[in-house]
Amino acid sequence: MKKWLLALSLAVLAGCGAPGVQDYRDAQPALDLPQYFLGTTDAWGMFQKRNGEVVKRFKVVIEGRMEGEQLVLDERFAYSDGSTDRRVWRLQRQADGQWRGSAADVIGSARGELAGNALNWRYSLLLPVDGTTYEVDFDDWMFLIDEQVMVNRARMSKFGFELGQVTLFFRKRD
Template identity: 65%
Template structure:
């Protein structure tokens, strides 16, 4: 019985591991994070609860600048209920090629790994809800579709339980409408 339990536990944990970003290393076009986000980028997205119901839709205008090895992303959110939010990311590329990032509403440091057309970005967002702040684990996947378009899907979890997903579509303004 103990062996059966251990086997089931290992199978469950292996199922939670998820894909490795390196499986996308041959995918083109290759994502150059600084080149893609330098300038103005629009993004349209939605948050869906675990059951799939759309809870919130939004538009983000991202202004990206690069200086002295730091990529700054100034994100201006406008939600479908009329509310707004701002997040400023400061990203740096580490010697091992991975990306590190900080923002005021992110606990600690975000970690990113890029391979081919994909970026896996993981961080803990400090999410305010009704006067309380919750630490939400984000597992963010970005896929460059072409030089102008990127799709992002993020899982949001608390204590390892997925509470919902965020889906975004990015479009660089330099590419036109």
């Protein structure tokens, strides 16, 4: 019992010092999601277990378009093991400036807060692994570096315990 309580206390304390998206409100260049993602964007990434081992590498081609007030991101993944996948995000800016999003494998609604050059995106995803589907939580941080390059680091967890990280580099095509 004491070990469980100690682990829970440490997890709570670790989250207390995390930066908030508003800490980046003055960072430039300012990220405008539709402006950045309209057209074609290429991305390269990898998934690492919590011990740092790279498990999977991938490339993504993202086609972005507006459908009314929705930003639609059609993502096509090609993984290092030869498998492929597709996710279509539908994103909508809210009256308070935040973003909400949905995709077929996202549970409920993804929530995003944007400030300056940063977007913090949180959602639960149905993740298939070796014939079993797991519900995992993502805490995504995206940072616009310049007009063409953005870096994304996501923490993947279940029940508050980190499973691994996803790192992505985006490059907008001219």
